[in-house]
Amino acid sequence: MDLKQSANEINLKLNAIKERLSVEFELDLDKIMEENPELEDEHASKTESSLREEVQKSKSKLEKIGPINPMAMEAYDEIKERHTFITTQKDDLIKAKESLMSTIQEIDQVAKETFTDAFEKIKVNFVKVFRSLFTEEDDCDLKLTDPDMPLESSIEIIAKPKGKRPLSINQLSGGEKTLTATSLLFSIYLLKPAPFCIFDEVDAPLDDANIDKFNQIIQKFSNESQFIIVTHNKRTMASTDIIYGITMIETGVSRVVPVDLRELVDEEASPE
Numbered sequence: 001m002d003l004k005q006s007a008n009e010i011n012l013k014l015n016a017i018k019e020r021l022s023v024e025f026e027l028d029l030d031k032i033m034e035e036n037p038e039l040e041d042e043h044a045s046k047t048e049s050s051l052r053e054e055v056q057k058s059k060s061k062l063e064k065i066g067p068i069n070p071m072a073m074e075a076y077d078e079i080k081e082r083h084t085f086i087t088t089q090k091d092d093l094i095k096a097k098e099s100l101m102s103t104i105q106e107i108d109q110v111a112k113e114t115f116t117d118a119f120e121k122i123k124v125n126f127v128k129v130f131r132s133l134f135t136e137e138d139d140c141d142l143k144l145t146d147p148d149m150p151l152e153s154s155i156e157i158i159a160k161p162k163g164k165r166p167l168s169i170n171q172l173s174g175g176e177k178t179l180t181a182t183s184l185l186f187s188i189y190l191l192k193p194a195p196f197c198i199f200d201e202v203d204a205p206l207d208d209a210n211i212d213k214f215n216q217i218i219q220k221f222s223n224e225s226q227f228i229i230v231t232h233n234k235r236t237m238a239s240t241d242i243i244y245g246i247t248m249i250e251t252g253v254s255r256v257v258p259v260d261l262r263e264l265v266d267e268e269a270s271p272e
Helices: 001-024 029-035 037-044 048-065 070-135 174-191 208-221 235-236 263-267
Strands: 139-144 157-158 196-200 225-230 242-251 253-258
Touching: 001 029, 048 235, 070 139, 070 174, 070 208, 157 174, 174 208, 208 235, 242 263, 253 263
Parallel strands: 196 225
Antiparallel strands: 139 157, 242 253
């Protein structure tokens, strides 16, 4: 009878445990034991103290986890959706960055090739135009200070008229600087001629001999472009086709007076 009473008490405790597992943890102990028969043999071989120790450890783990958050799944789903969105955006940015870097490298390569080709052509033209304004024995050159990085390198202009060995272009006279600058301008012009060019008193620092050279090269290139020159030099005026003079007939009133020198030349050349 004692054993029977003890068995009933144990069964009551087991049922109470089953109900607690079912209510608090939604676990069916009978179903778990059916699906995992080895658990019964495993626990049967353990002593009461070892089982209590395991239970205590499980309780400690549950206490550390804390109370159950019924909104945890919703929060997880929300964070997961946000994580997926951010991950997708990150992957898109990485792909865009790789595409952009590839495009930049391609543009740099094309720009470097285009610049190098144009620079070499301008360099050849610079020597030709420079010697036409000076003499065939004069020397000039264009150099990149950093040939390995042509797009970021500065350009060194070397001009050495006959009898001079300047260390820099700043050591040249005003007239020599003007002719050197004109040479560089026309060397760039030859690469891609412009429809018109404007010179504002470029011939001011030149002497008569250099003005004649300047006018000759202007006439040479005037077959392809129209040149507008602002000047006070008589030699330059005489070498032009049309002169536009600005005169003030009365105070505050300016008037443009055009003179077509080509018509005067034609009249002088006519037999009449």
